[in-house]
Amino acid sequence: MGVSTSVPEAGVAVVTVDFPPVNALPVQGWYDVAGAVRRAGADPAVRCVVLTAAGRGFSAGVDIKEIRRTAGHEALIGANRGCYEAFAAVYECEVPVVAAVHGFCLGGGIGLVGNADAVVASDDATFGLPELDRGALGAATHLARLVPQHLMRALYYTSRTATAAELHAHGSVWRVVPRTELEGAALELAREIAAKDGTLIRLAKAAINGIDPVDVRRSYRFEQGFTFEANLSGVADRVRGTFVPGTDSADAVTTDKEQQA
Template identity: 45%
Template structure:
């Protein structure tokens, strides 16, 4: 499999651009590759800030459902790849800014929820369709973005919210037209890159430490329920229906 992203480093800013056509949905190997790259950027002394964005119709559609429909046992590797990616962002010693456009689903929500600063284009839409894909997970990351009852509504219904609503709820720093998305994110990255790297590193560690509980432990808890879901016939039916482009029958 080709690398599902490209990375450049300029003036202390590392840009990782996701590029896995058609919808930036990654299989287990893809998620592990993303996690390794983010970890490496965090260890690179030439990097002061990490900026993640994407090519294509949307930021990230999450996991490759076709991989799981073909072999449900791959859920263990997919879960681990997701976990490592979100951890690499949240626990990274460098601030992580994510520029979001189009659809932000599943694993895309996980990446956004783990980040430090979010910028979105006005076309961005946020959702956790796991309940319609036979899985669980993402609630802990989503709850880092939105209030508890909004999270539960999105989780139970699978409905999306748009960038304006995400901004109203406080998750997004700025909402801009699509063509202004990367320049706006780069401007924020440049401001942070001018600061003392040692002070910024301490600030991120301090802020992570005062959060309510361990984000990684909460996500791991959720992933156990994904494994339980995969023992149910309804879970397989949702994946089969998605791949076959039909309504699920329960």
């Protein structure tokens, strides 16, 4: 359990997230993801990083149970800072990051995947920000990197999810494959990227980030201010207290593991 790194073949590092049962990460987990991705990207022998997860789904976001059992706002602040660091680590990784997504990708999972360089998904993958149903806000910055602006807003306001096939149609998912083929498909793309010159691929990553029209760190930090306002005003607790699970893919996540990325 936790975050592990492996090197299955030359030039490719695989960072795996494993926090059963639904990959709802505790505060330290987000920092562990950030550290693993940054270390992998800094390794001169690595030219591509694959970010994947074990278990039922890619990510259910933040472990709200940890926040609830921690007095004061320490865990809330830690979760927000941890998400900020993990999302930034993926975006700023010195080499391209390929996200391999299966099952549910919710809340903080969108922050990780939205900041990746490429996405490969299994045909059962779903993506969304059910934040408003959970008394939370955040990661619209990253969902906007996966779907067009108006679709992002509709998904955000309704808490609906989009399928891997739908994201593929919008061009944000590279390939959609059966779950049993996900690891192979992600490694295939990573292998092709890793075949490039190590110095040149790092320059390419820096150049592409440099021409990005949105500063993802500043944009997400702005969102976080409203997340704190919702919590400190009591709105977040009120909404979480009245939330009734529906019938969408977010039901794969137990209510005490709700995300608040």
